[in-house]
Amino acid sequence: xxxxxxxxxxxxxxxxxxxxxxxxxxxxxxxxxxxxxxxxxxxxxxxxxxxxxxxxxxxxxxxxxxxxxxxxxxxxxxxxxxxxxxxxxxxxxxxxxxxxxxxxxxxxxxxxxxxxxxxxxxxxxxxxxxxxxxxxxxxxxxxxxxxxxxxxxxxxxxxxxxxxxxxxxxxxxxxxxxxxxxx
Amino acid sequence: xxxxxxxxxxxxxxxxxxxxxxxxxxxxxxxxxxxxxxxxxxxxxxxxxxxxxxxxxxxxxxxxxxxxxxxxxxxxxxxxxxxxxxxxxxxxxxxxxxxxxxxxxxxxxxxxxxxxxxxxxxxxxxxxxxxxxxxxxxxxxxxxxxxxxxxxxxxxxxxxxxxxxxxxxxxxxxxxxxxxxxxxxxxxxxxxxxxxxxxxxxxxxxxxxxxxxxxxxxxxxxxxxxxxxxxxxxxxxxxxxxxxxxxxxxxxxxxxxxxxxxxxxxxxxxxxxxxxxxxxxxxxxxxxxxxxxxxxxxxxxxxxxxxxxxxxxxxxxxxxxxxxxxxxxxxxxxxxxxxxxxxxxxxxxxxxxxxxxxxxxxxxxxxxxxxxxxxxxxxxxxxxxxxxxxxxxxxxxxxxxxxxxxxxxxxxxxxxxxxxxxxxxxxxxxxxxxxxxxxxxxxxxxxxxxxxxxxxxxxxxxxxxxxxxxxxxxxxxxxxxxxxxxxxxxxxxxxxxxxxxxxxxxxxxxxxxxxxxxxxxxxxxxxxxxxxxxxxxxxxxxxxxxxxxxxxxxxxxxxxxxxxxxxxxxxxxxxxxxxxxxxxxxxxxxxxxxxxxxxxxxxxxxxxxxxxxxxx
Numbered sequence: 001x002x003x004x005x006x007x008x009x010x011x012x013x014x015x016x017x018x019x020x021x022x023x024x025x026x027x028x029x030x031x032x033x034x035x036x037x038x039x040x041x042x043x044x045x046x047x048x049x050x051x052x053x054x055x056x057x058x059x060x061x062x063x064x065x066x067x068x069x070x071x072x073x074x075x076x077x078x079x080x081x082x083x084x085x086x087x088x089x090x091x092x093x094x095x096x097x098x099x100x101x102x103x104x105x106x107x108x109x110x111x112x113x114x115x116x117x118x119x120x121x122x123x124x125x126x127x128x129x130x131x132x133x134x135x136x137x138x139x140x141x142x143x144x145x146x147x148x149x150x151x152x153x154x155x156x157x158x159x160x161x162x163x164x165x166x167x168x169x170x171x172x173x174x175x176x177x178x179x180x181x182x183x
Numbered sequence: 184x185x186x187x188x189x190x191x192x193x194x195x196x197x198x199x200x201x202x203x204x205x206x207x208x209x210x211x212x213x214x215x216x217x218x219x220x221x222x223x224x225x226x227x228x229x230x231x232x233x234x235x236x237x238x239x240x241x242x243x244x245x246x247x248x249x250x251x252x253x254x255x256x257x258x259x260x261x262x263x264x265x266x267x268x269x270x271x272x273x274x275x276x277x278x279x280x281x282x283x284x285x286x287x288x289x290x291x292x293x294x295x296x297x298x299x300x301x302x303x304x305x306x307x308x309x310x311x312x313x314x315x316x317x318x319x320x321x322x323x324x325x326x327x328x329x330x331x332x333x334x335x336x337x338x339x340x341x342x343x344x345x346x347x348x349x350x351x352x353x354x355x356x357x358x359x360x361x362x363x364x365x366x367x368x369x370x371x372x373x374x375x376x377x378x379x380x381x382x383x384x385x386x387x388x389x390x391x392x393x394x395x396x397x398x399x400x401x402x403x404x405x406x407x408x409x410x411x412x413x414x415x416x417x418x419x420x421x422x423x424x425x426x427x428x429x430x431x432x433x434x435x436x437x438x439x440x441x442x443x444x445x446x447x448x449x450x451x452x453x454x455x456x457x458x459x460x461x462x463x464x465x466x467x468x469x470x471x472x473x474x475x476x477x478x479x480x481x482x483x484x485x486x487x488x489x490x491x492x493x494x495x496x497x498x499x500x501x502x503x504x505x506x507x508x509x510x511x512x513x514x515x516x517x518x519x520x521x522x523x524x525x526x527x528x529x530x531x532x533x534x535x536x537x538x539x540x541x542x543x544x545x546x547x548x549x550x551x552x553x554x555x556x557x558x559x560x561x562x563x564x565x566x567x568x569x570x571x572x573x574x575x576x577x578x579x580x581x582x583x584x585x586x587x588x589x590x591x592x593x594x595x596x597x598x599x600x601x602x603x604x605x606x607x608x609x610x611x612x613x614x615x616x617x618x619x620x621x622x623x624x625x626x627x628x629x630x631x632x633x634x635x636x637x638x639x640x641x642x643x644x645x646x647x648x649x650x651x652x653x654x655x656x657x658x659x660x661x662x663x664x665x666x667x668x669x670x671x672x673x674x675x676x677x678x679x680x681x682x683x684x685x686x687x688x689x690x691x692x693x694x695x696x697x698x699x700x701x702x703x704x705x706x707x708x709x710x711x712x713x714x715x716x717x718x719x720x721x722x723x724x725x726x727x728x729x730x731x732x733x734x735x736x737x738x739x740x741x742x743x744x745x746x747x748x749x750x751x752x753x754x755x756x757x758x759x760x761x762x763x764x765x766x767x768x769x770x771x772x773x774x775x776x777x778x779x780x781x782x783x784x785x786x787x788x789x790x791x792x793x794x795x796x797x798x799x
Contacts, residue, residue: 023225023228023229023232024225026228026232027221027224027225027227027228027229028224030224030227030228030231031195031224031227031228034195034196036231039228049585049586052585052586053582053585056582056640058581058582058585058633059581060581060582061581062581066578066581066582066583069578069581069583070583070586073583073584073587074587076569077541077542077587089194089204090204091570091571091572092208093204093207093208093211096208096211096212096217097211097220099217100211100217100218100220100221101221103214103217103218103221104217104218104221107218107221111221111222111225114222114225114226114229115225115226115229118226118229118230118233119229119233119236122230122233122234122237123233123237130234130237133230133234134234136196137227137230137231137234138231138234138235142196142197143196143197144197158189158192158193158196161192162188162189162192165188165192165223165226166188168226168230169222169226172226
């Protein structure tokens with residue numbers, strides 16, 4: 001097989017793997033930067049670097065770890081350059097997050113089922129509950145800012161978010177049990 | 184909700200205080216909590232995606248996360264399709280042998296811009312650098328062709344990656360060439376002139392190429408045929424690169440350096456040719472690549488043989504150098520010690536991390552340029568770390584840090600063009616980890632190979648690679664196991680510390696010869712240059728702690744250096760670790776000894792003319 005064809009095949013393989021891992025990678029990125037737009041930019045930048053590395057024939061032995069490693073590097077630079085960036089943490093905590101994701105790589109199937117279950121549970125939420133989540137996650141508002149919109153204190157917003165997340169988790173666990181998956 | 188979930192919610196809301204971060208870390212030590220944390224973060228991303236999919240997103244500048252994910256998928260498929268679409272039908276169907284046949288690239292050393300330079304003895308008129316405008320849609324224009332009518336054709340790729348249709352245009356004088364356009368001269372030949380600079384390319388019959396514009400360079404992708412180029416001087420930070428199936432050639436125009444002193448002007452040319460004319464008398468010489476000359480009130484003369492050959496190896500004696508703290512950013516940091524010892528240092532060494540040169544951080548810094556302009560050689564020990572955090576060798580080897588660090592420094596080094604010593608993670612034995620840690624000896628060697636290859640690919644051919652180990656053998660990381668190979672190492676180096684921890688068995692008073700002889704013996708047997716000769720060795724770094732007995736003293740230790748090093752002819756450079764308690768001037772007596780050693784003509788202290796270099 002010519003060198004060009006090898007490169008194309010390699011890129012296709014890595015692209016396929018990238019798409020398969022995209023939800024986990026986005027969870028990692030979004031979990032660290034906590035801003036949807038920044039997370040998407042980082043996500044796309046990882047893809048661009050993957051394409052470049054594949055084109056250069058770089059040996060990537062462990063794609064998910066490579067994706068997270070590149071994302072981490074981009075995020076670190078983002079924190080260093082963006083003074084208003086949130087969620088800046090020390091390297092020890094970052095290492096623990098890395099370790100956590102690495103340990104869960106084999107649980108991709110269950111995490112995907114939980115993700116689909118969560119989507120169904122979200123559809124069942126009342127409108128006012130979805131609004132709180134939308135303000136927090138889609139609009140990227142802090143608890144203070146959400147509270148200002150809803151005339152609540154930030155503490156009560158955080159408590160509400162906790163209850164909503166717990167409710168969603170319980171819903172997902174029920175669905176998992178009903179479908180025979182682990183909860 | 185668990186404490187963990189509440190901490191995670193607060194962490195991702197507005198951050199955590201130190202105490203809360205400590206609590207979160209304590210919780211994450213438990214594997215079950217780590218699994219729960221991953222589920223929590225997955226759920227956060229899924230909530231974002233789901234709400235956007237429902238169309239309940241707030242107005243933001245970015246599209247829905249899912250749409251973005253889908254667009255990435257489209258981009259993946261489109262880039263693969265575009266690569267095929269951009270090829271001409273002939274290229275798609277041509278046998279591999281036809282596309283990969285060897286090309287004649289007649290340029291570079293044969294035809295380079297010729298600069299006529301007239302200099303005065305007491306001033307310098309430097310060649311004004313042209314500046315290119317930011318990338319323009321039109322990269323070049325067809326200036327002339329040998330045939331009447333069209334000489335060949337141009338294939339312009341479709342702008343929409345999803346559209347496979349490309350446009351085919353005839354090439355006539357005045358045809359503009361844009362980025363990505365593919366040219367086929369067919370039976371004619373033609374000349375292109377780049378937009379906004381005087382560079383011209385003459386393409387012979389049967390030549391196929393494309394022009395690519397990148398932030399730091401313009402690339403001529405030469406698929407087949409012959410190109411003669413007259414290259415205008417490229418602005419700092421940019422290069423013209425010819426890329427073929429077998430090679431890349433980086434052209435930056437004529438390269439020279441000029442140093443004007445009170446009594447003489449020195450010129451060194453790295454590429455191209457320069458006519459060098461003295462004001463007094465009017466005689467002139469034409470200086471070619473890797474040549475230098477001096478003009479004084481008596482006239483102009485060519486320099487004698489370079490003091491340095493090959494990868495900065497002195498033909499005699501030993502380079503005398505000093506290691507300064509990374510925080511030493513002022514040019515005076517080197518000259519202060521030089522003033523104290525009465526001689527200039529030929530080499531200035533610093534320890535740096537990957538993050539010190541990442542992205543937009545300059546290399547060389549203004550201080551480093553000043554050191555180099557004064558004739559000192561730079562030696563950088565470049566450690567894969569970001570701040571205080573060690574980066575895994577396996578991650579570096581897999582290219583994770585290419586975009587932000589490795590390729591960045593490589594491009595900057597190539598653009599600067601000045602030779603300098605570069606060591607990658609000195610004394611790696613102290614960081615070696617168990618299997619699976621990403622920090623094994625094998626990972627170290629892979630990292631070295633990868634970084635070296637990236638520098639070569641970037642055109643930083645002038646970098647002199649220094650492999651640095653401890654002079655104390657470590658069974659966990661033997662010299663043999665850690666050695667990357669003769670083809671990617673120019674110098675070998677070892678650290679050597681005397682009396683660092685008085686009283687400990689490992690560290691007690693030893694002469695420099697005793698400290699380094701085992702390493703030198705190993706190097707003699709295992710490291711050879713292309714001529715089968717032993718590779719040069721650098722002491723990087725060496726130091727002596729204070730004496731604890733009446734004799735021998737630190738000053739005595741210094742005074743013995745010239746004779747001891749003369750007996751070890753492979754050692755061609757000695758860099759002293761001038762920091763903290765090990766400073767050469769830790770006591771007046773020690774400084775006197777260090778100064779006496781430096782006075783010995785065995786040590787080369789006057790910075791020679793650069794072998795290759797550009798004006799700082």
